Amino acid sequence: MAVRLALGLGVTVVMLAIAGRRFFWLFQLIASGQPATPSRVRDVPARVKAELAEVAGQRKLLQWTVPGVAHFFTMWGFTVLLLTIIEAFGALFQRDFHIPVIGRWAAIGFLEDFFAVAVLVSLAVFVVIRVRHSPKRENRRSRFFGSHTGAAWLVLLLIFGVIASLLLYRAAQVNTGNFPYGWAAFASHALAKALAPLGTGVNSVIETTFLVVNIAIITGFLVFVSYSKHLHIFLAPVNVATSRRPRALGALASTPDMSMEDVGDDDEVVFGAGRIEDFSWKQLLDLATCTECGRCQSQCPAWNTGKPLSPKLLIMDLRDNLFANAERVMAKNRAAGQEVENLVGTVIDPDVLWSCTTCGACVEQCPVDIEHIDTIVDMRRYQVLMESDFPSEAGLMLRNVENQGDPWGLGASKRTDWIESLDFEVPVITGTIPEDIEYLYWVGCAGALDERARKGAQATARMLHRAGVTFGILGPKESCTGDPVRRLGNEYLYQEQAQKNIETLTDAGVKKVIATCPHCFNTLANEYPGLGGDFEVIHHSQLLDHLVRAGRITPGGGYAGSVTYHDPCYLGRHNRVFDEPRSVIDAIPGATQIEMRRCREKGFCCGAGGARMWLEENLGKRVNMERTEEAIGTGADVVSTACPYCMIMLDDAVRANAKEDEVRVLDLSQLLEESLG
Numbered sequence: 001m002a003v004r005l006a007l008g009l010g011v012t013v014v015m016l017a018i019a020g021r022r023f024f025w026l027f028q029l030i031a032s033g034q035p036a037t038p039s040r041v042r043d044v045p046a047r048v049k050a051e052l053a054e055v056a057g058q059r060k061l062l063q064w065t066v067p068g069v070a071h072f073f074t075m076w077g078f079t080v081l082l083l084t085i086i087e088a089f090g091a092l093f094q095r096d097f098h099i100p101v102i103g104r105w106a107a108i109g110f111l112e113d114f115f116a117v118a119v120l121v122s123l124a125v126f127v128v129i130r131v132r133h134s135p136k137r138e139n140r141r142s143r144f145f146g147s148h149t150g151a152a153w154l155v156l157l158l159i160f161g162v163i164a165s166l167l168l169y170r171a172a173q174v175n176t177g178n179f180p181y182g183w184a185a186f187a188s189h190a191l192a193k194a195l196a197p198l199g200t201g202v203n204s205v206i207e208t209t210f211l212v213v214n215i216a217i218i219t220g221f222l223v224f225v226s227y228s229k230h231l232h233i234f235l236a237p238v239n240v241a242t243s244r245r246p247r248a249l250g251a252l253a254s255t256p257d258m259s260m261e262d263v264g265d266d267d268e269v270v271f272g273a274g275r276i277e278d279f280s281w282k283q284l285l286d287l288a289t290c291t292e293c294g295r296c297q298s299q300c301p302a303w304n305t306g307k308p309l310s311p312k313l314l315i316m317d318l319r320d321n322l323f324a325n326a327e328r329v330m331a332k333n334r335a336a337g338q339e340v341e342n343l344v345g346t347v348i349d350p351d352v353l354w355s356c357t358t359c360g361a362c363v364e365q366c367p368v369d370i371e372h373i374d375t376i377v378d379m380r381r382y383q384v385l386m387e388s389d390f391p392s393e394a395g396l397m398l399r400n401v402e403n404q405g406d407p408w409g410l411g412a413s414k415r416t417d418w419i420e421s422l423d424f425e426v427p428v429i430t431g432t433i434p435e436d437i438e439y440l441y442w443v444g445c446a447g448a449l450d451e452r453a454r455k456g457a458q459a460t461a462r463m464l465h466r467a468g469v470t471f472g473i474l475g476p477k478e479s480c481t482g483d484p485v486r487r488l489g490n491e492y493l494y495q496e497q498a499q500k501n502i503e504t505l506t507d508a509g510v511k512k513v514i515a516t517c518p519h520c521f522n523t524l525a526n527e528y529p530g531l532g533g534d535f536e537v538i539h540h541s542q543l544l545d546h547l548v549r550a551g552r553i554t555p556g557g558g559y560a561g562s563v564t565y566h567d568p569c570y571l572g573r574h575n576r577v578f579d580e581p582r583s584v585i586d587a588i589p590g591a592t593q594i595e596m597r598r599c600r601e602k603g604f605c606c607g608a609g610g611a612r613m614w615l616e617e618n619l620g621k622r623v624n625m626e627r628t629e630e631a632i633g634t635g636a637d638v639v640s641t642a643c644p645y646c647m648i649m650l651d652d653a654v655r656a657n658a659k660e661d662e663v664r665v666l667d668l669s670q671l672l673e674e675s676l677g
């Protein structure tokens with residue numbers, strides 16, 4: 001008894017001291033980050049809800065059924081098995097220890113054994129998944145490519161050790177008469193039968209040995225966790241609780257003050273993140289929390305088309321840099337003027353940084369709510385605003401937006417060309433919007449200026465007119481919302497554009513806005529409020545759905561054929577508009593919908609977001625080709641979408657595949673109009 005007490009407590013004290021020191025160090029390191037915006041403590045009900053859904057309910061993990069269920073049982077197994085840890089430590093002091101009140105309940109004994117077995121089964125599932133999807137077999141296709149697979153195997157072994165030693169000492173306890181539960185603890189009793197022939201003496205030795213082994217593995221596991229990717233066991237609940245709510249999609253996290261008004265001569269001003277210490281504490285927490293599960297990587301359009309960007313590897317590289325420079329970060333030596341190399345070019349390859357389309361698939365998938373896009377855009381901001389170092393072709397787009405108000409540089413005078421072919425008048429608002437006009441139609445640069453996208457804008461205008469919706473446009477007074485320049489990292493130009501547009505809309509007395517471009521929609525609805533522009537913004541797919549449901553447009557039999565709908569990232573994932581466009585297509589009597597394999601939350605990007613529309617795509621396969629091949633593969637007659645960028649990208653790829661005679665790319669409004677005959 002004395003030996004097992006000494007061994008058990010000795011191991012525990014040493015391991016807890018090591019783990020405690022490490023956790024304190026981690027806390028200091030993460031707390032050294034910059035303040036996080038927006039607030040990570042406000043909106044407590046949403047945070048509690050997220051904690052219940054994502055940590056307790058494992059919502060995101062369960063979207064991947066088999067590994068999700070296995071993880072669910074492992075997570076809950078370890079939670080329930082906390083009771084066995086209390087029992088193990090109690091047994092160090094008193095061999096027939098039981099937890100007061102509940103410690104002899106059959107239900108508790110059953111639950112403990114049930115989860116012990118469930119964890120063992122889950123471990124077997126993890127082993128099969130890791131073997132089947134090993135990077136050695138699947139190379140880049142494996143979501144574990146680049147992860148620390150050795151550490152993952154060690155963790156599986158440690159978990160097996162915890163459960164095996166637990167069941168062994170419990171079985172021996174049955175035979176020595178020290179076990180607090182009856183037959184409901186079915187696994188312990190079944191194993192006890194096998195050990196019974198060894199006699200009470202041997203069982204007593206087994207009991208002591210595996211009790212101490214169990215405590216040693218658990219406390220050793222704690223130390224290992226504190227030094228490995230399995231930190232997520234402790235950090236994931238904190239990361240989920242402090243993530244942006246309702247989610248880290250839609251608007252970008254921060255709108256830095258670009259005014260420089262309160263900056264003194266000696267102040268060092270940093271826009272974006274060029275060094276690891278420039279990130280906020282939440283971004284540093286993200287880095288430490290990554291589980292290396294690779295779900296983000298498996299969905300990333302850049303990674304899936306052979307580009308060097310993997311959101312997982314980006315997070316892991318930044319984490320390595322954080323840990324390697326921890327002392328400097330904690331000492332806040334940037335303020336002391338120490339020369340530190342820029343992250344981009346040393347830790348993050350520029351091709352990695354500029355490959356991101358900001359599609360949001362990584363953020364959507366991440367089970368621990370890591371906010372990749374904010375981190376990527378912060379590094380882009382530093383490159384653009386502090387280093388003036390970005391892909392040369394982006395320079396033209398930035399100049400065009402700055403000088404002409406649109407990325408193509410066609411100029412304000414062209415913004416009304418698209419209405420010339422309409423057979424009704426579209427009012428161009430010059431002063432205040434008249435009271436009899438309900439909506440301001442924000443056409444967007446693509447809708448107003450690009451030949452193919454104009455067809456979508458024109459069809460939208462005709463549908464609205466037909467349904468009796470009153471609307472006007474700003475014409476030459478409309479200017480780029482700033483979405484592409486913001487995603488590229490030029491926050492200064494974005495804020496200039498945003499302030500100009502907010503002023504125009506406010507001066508015109510605009511209350512309600514229709515947008516056809518999801519990028520404009522997202523910026524107007526989610527980002528302009530941060531700069532004082534509060535408008536009621538609706539996407540044309542939502543309005544068309546409303547008009548169809550209200551009977552103000554009745555789809556006819558003019559279209560007959562199959563349709564596959566492509567979810568624009570900034571409409572679907574970023575703004576959760578998945579159902580409305582599909583509902584419009586469903587209302588067309590002759591249209592049969594076929595879903596692509598990657599749809600809705602898992603929709604695959606067209607390759608244009610994040611300012612990628614204006615950047616060369618020389619690495620790997622073109623993203624629009626990958627997506628269009630999937631769309632063509634459905635055999636649909638029409639690929640429909642609700643975004644001018646997507647339309648341009650998909651149409652380009654259909655032509656590049658020489659399939660334009662077989663498949664048409666149509667905006668939702670064009671398809672609806674065609675159905676009317």
Ligand code: SF4
Nearest residue numbers: 300356357359360362
């Ligand atoms: S936002 Fe999209 S492209 Fe960018 S890293 Fe995430 S998944 Fe990849």
Ligand code: SF4
Nearest residue numbers: 290291293294296366
């Ligand atoms: S960032 Fe999230 S999804 Fe990606 S590997 Fe890490 S934990 Fe998994």
